[in-house]
Amino acid sequence: xxxxxxxxxxxxxxxxxxxxxxxxxxxxxxxxxxxxxxxxxxxxxxxxxxxxxxxxxxxxxxxxxxxxxxxxxxxxxxxxxxxxxxxxxxxxxxxxxxxxxxxxxxxxxxxxxxxxxxxxxxxxxxxxxxxxxxxxxxxxxxxxxxxxxxxxxxxxxxxxxxxxxxxxxxxxxxxxxxxxxxxxxxxxxxxxxxxxxxxxxxxxxxxxxxxxxxxxxxxxxxxxxxxxxxxxxxxxxxxxxxxxxxxxxxxxxxxxxxxxxxxxxxxxxxxxxxxxxxxxxxxxxxxxxxxxxxxxxxxxxxxxxxxxxxxxxxxxxxxxxxxxxxxxxxxxxxxxxxxxxxxxxxxxxxxxxxxxxxxxxxxxxxxxxxxxxxxxxxxxxxxxxxxxxxxxxxxxxxxxxxxxxxxxxxxxxxxxxxxxxxxxxxxxxxxxxxxxxxxxxxxxxxxxxxxxxxxxxxxxxxxx
Amino acid sequence: xxxxxxxxxxxxxxxxxxxxxxxxxxxxxxxxxxxxxxxxxxxxxxxxxxxxxxxxxxxxxxxxxxxxxxxxxxxxxxxxxxxxxxxxxxxxxxxxxxxxxxxxxxxxxxxxxxxxxxxxxxxxxxxxxxxxxxxxxxxxxxxxxxxxxxxxxxxxxxxxxxxxxxxxxxxxxxxxxxxxxxxxxxxxxxxxxxxxxxxxxxxxxxxxxxxxxxxxxxxxxxxxxxxxxxxxxxxxxxxxxxxxxxxxxxx
Numbered sequence: 009x010x011x012x013x014x015x016x017x018x019x020x021x022x023x024x025x026x027x028x029x030x031x032x033x034x035x036x037x038x039x040x041x042x043x044x045x046x047x048x049x050x051x052x053x054x055x056x057x058x059x060x061x062x063x064x065x066x067x068x069x070x071x072x073x074x075x076x077x078x079x080x081x082x083x084x085x086x087x088x089x090x091x092x093x094x095x096x097x098x099x100x101x102x103x104x105x106x107x108x109x110x111x112x113x114x115x116x117x118x119x120x121x122x123x124x125x126x127x128x129x130x131x132x133x134x135x136x137x138x139x140x141x142x143x144x145x146x147x148x149x150x151x152x153x154x155x156x157x158x159x160x161x162x163x164x165x166x167x168x169x170x171x172x173x174x175x176x177x178x179x180x181x182x183x184x185x186x187x188x189x190x191x192x193x194x195x196x197x198x199x200x201x202x203x204x205x206x207x208x209x210x211x212x213x214x215x216x217x218x219x220x221x222x223x224x225x226x227x228x229x230x231x232x233x234x235x236x237x238x239x240x241x242x243x244x245x246x247x248x249x250x251x252x253x254x255x256x257x258x259x260x261x262x263x264x265x266x267x268x269x270x271x272x273x274x275x276x277x278x279x280x281x282x283x284x285x286x287x288x289x290x291x292x293x294x295x296x297x298x299x300x301x302x303x304x305x306x307x308x309x310x311x312x313x314x315x316x317x318x319x320x321x322x323x324x325x326x327x328x329x330x331x332x333x334x335x336x337x338x339x340x341x342x343x344x345x346x347x348x349x350x351x352x353x354x355x356x357x358x359x360x361x362x363x364x365x366x367x368x369x370x371x372x373x374x375x376x377x378x379x380x381x382x383x384x385x386x387x388x389x390x391x392x393x394x395x396x397x398x399x400x401x402x403x404x405x406x407x408x409x410x411x412x413x414x415x416x417x418x419x420x421x422x423x424x425x426x427x428x429x430x431x432x433x434x435x436x437x438x439x440x441x442x443x444x445x446x447x448x449x450x451x452x453x454x455x456x457x458x459x460x461x462x463x464x465x466x467x468x469x470x471x472x
Numbered sequence: 473x474x475x476x477x478x479x480x481x482x483x484x485x486x487x488x489x490x491x492x493x494x495x496x497x498x499x500x501x502x503x504x505x506x507x508x509x510x511x512x513x514x515x516x517x518x519x520x521x522x523x524x525x526x527x528x529x530x531x532x533x534x535x536x537x538x539x540x541x542x543x544x545x546x547x548x549x550x551x552x553x554x555x556x557x558x559x560x561x562x563x564x565x566x567x568x569x570x571x572x573x574x575x576x577x578x579x580x581x582x583x584x585x586x587x588x589x590x591x592x593x594x595x596x597x598x599x600x601x602x603x604x605x606x607x608x609x610x611x612x613x614x615x616x617x618x619x620x621x622x623x624x625x626x627x628x629x630x631x632x633x634x635x636x637x638x639x640x641x642x643x644x645x646x647x648x649x650x651x652x653x654x655x656x657x658x659x660x661x662x663x664x665x666x667x668x669x670x671x672x673x674x675x676x677x678x679x680x681x682x683x684x685x686x687x688x689x690x691x692x693x694x695x696x697x698x699x700x701x702x703x704x705x706x707x708x709x710x711x712x713x714x715x716x717x718x719x720x721x722x723x
Binding site: 013016017020326327330331363364365366367368369370372373386388389390391392393394398402403406407409410413414416419423426427436437438440445446447448450451452453454455456457458460461462463465466470471472 | 523531615652688
């Protein structure tokens with residue numbers, strides 16, 4: 009894997025990426041603002057959403073047990089996985105037991121997190137991604153770059169070319185409707201022929217044992233109802249106590265993600281097909297995945313477990329808007345990804361993500377469940393510093409500066425010297441090349457300071 | 473009743489643009505305050521805090537608290553330094569029973585200068601005029617940690633002849649981010665490049681903000697791209713010093 013800064017350089021050099029990210033995130037930002045303005049009291053709704061999640065996370069064990077009992081009572085089978093590998097193994101075993109040759113998958117970031125696409129390929133099981141954007145990603149053999157719009161990094165022009173290269177009977181007219189029709193022709197038969205349908209879950213309802221999915225394309229319903237077996241993989245933090253809680257979270261989710269009041273399709277699956285049902289799977293399996301979540305709760309990241317995966321933080325992030333999702337290098341990009349990736353990939357691998365943030369606080373401002381993302385990112389910076397993962401130059405530089413800053417008299421002397429040096433380097437008010445600050449002067453000029461510091465001038469009696 | 477206030481100059485103003493400190497004194501005195509500049513101050517420790525270097529952040533916070541606690545009120549011409557003292561000092565001493573009350577006490581009496589002049593003093597500049605069209609950038613820490621938004625605009629409204637042109641994306645980060653701008657210069661450059669274009673698009677003569685770090689970033693980019701927009705800390709205009717050299721201009 010190339011380093012973070014290499015991926016950033018690639019992303020910044022890609023002007024098409026910039027256009028693609030700006031189109032989608034820019035639209036989402038504008039639509040969210042309208043939706044939030046129209047909501048009677050969004051701030052109170054955020055408080056309530058955060059409180060619901062905090063309550064569930066504090067009583068996770070009890071709600072999970074309740075959910076398990078209710079899901080079993082509805083006829084589903086419940087599996088517990090503590091790691092990503094274990095979760096994949098459970099899914100593969102179910103597929104093999106069902107004699108599955110192909111699965112239809114409805115977009116799930118948890119599936120990406122545990123590496124399910126890869127595990128299915130290794131087991132020789134065919135996979136049809138049924139979400140339109142995931143279909144694009146599968147055709148291009150890439151990874152999602154956003155948690156809501158996996159193919160956000162592609163422009164419609166690029167998608168058109170991809171469909172023409174890969175679809176059996178591609179569109180001829182260059183319209184979005186014609187392109188969608190081409191994908192529909194390609195996907196429908198494969199979806200209906202799948203042996204197993206696999207989905208994630210947006211919410212797990214503790215008091216009914218229901219699993220909720222939301223989509224705008226209806227692909228979840230079409231992938232999960234016809235096959236004989238439905239497998240759900242869900243993070244254990246997806247639980248809510250009851251339907252009214254789920255409804256509240258749904259209102260927050262849709263508005264924060266796309267600015268819509270609700271997604272086109274919101275479905276609750278409670279157990280497999282019952283005797284008098286006209287359709288539905290014969291078996292329903294729910295795999296509850298920990299994969300570091302219990303540890304997050306214990307190690308100061310409990311607030312991150314509030315996350316409902318809306319993507320608002322990345323849509324509003326100045327860094328994400330410049331570099332897109334792939335540069336982050338993990339399953340989840342943007343501010344929430346920068347908090348989560350060290351949990352899954354280790355801090356040593358991903359410590360730069362927390363640093364590549366201006367701590368401007370916009371992500372926290374738009375988060376529907378008020379996750380203090382800047383605080384959590386500072387927490388990773390602190391851990392990285394404590395564990396000695398930060399570059400030596402940074403450690404020494406900051407160490408010397410702090411040592412001097414703790415000695416005001418020496419500090420005054422030092423700043424006096426610094427000002428005189430900068431005076432010499434400056435021309436017509438500006439410094440265009442400054443030693444030790446090349447990162448600054450490569451792209452912008454540094455104003456030349458006054459001949460004397462404030463403290464020196466003040467000491468000499470200047471007052472105004 | 474005269475308000476006695478301590479000015480926390482901030483390390484950037486001390487080093488790069490002392491004028492802002494003197495403008496702060498001038499405005500505070502006009503608002504009826506008696507201003508002192510405590511000797512023991514250097515930096516609030518924000519660079520260490522944001523780099524994860526907790527030990528040095530704590531050490532500098534203690535030094536700053538000790539320097540500032542004798543005074544009735546502390547005024548800071550920077551939203552991010554004031555935010556560090558107000559919001560982050562109490563967090564730093566969360567588990568330190570001896571220092572937590574001291575951190576809270578200083579946090580409670582520390583104010584960003586726009587908020588102090590506008591909300592505490594209820595003051596407006598009088599007899600200050602400048603014939604110019606300006607645009608205003610809301611620096612993130614001041615905006616989101618301290619709610620600084622209307623205060624500078626209310627104060628600037630009393631500067632006769634000054635017209636404020638709205639800045640597209642005025643609440644969007646300029647890409648400074650403290651050490652971020654030198655750790656990830658290319659990302660920072662992409663962000664400030666867009667900010668500079670937005671500033672140019674306003675057709676304003678002046679760029680105003682209330683945080684020197686952000687101002688140096690934006691002014692430095694504007695100068696590099698050949699823009700004619702001149703940058704000032706808002707307090708300079710409010711104190712009647714808007715006729716002097718802008719950031720990067722020789723006195």
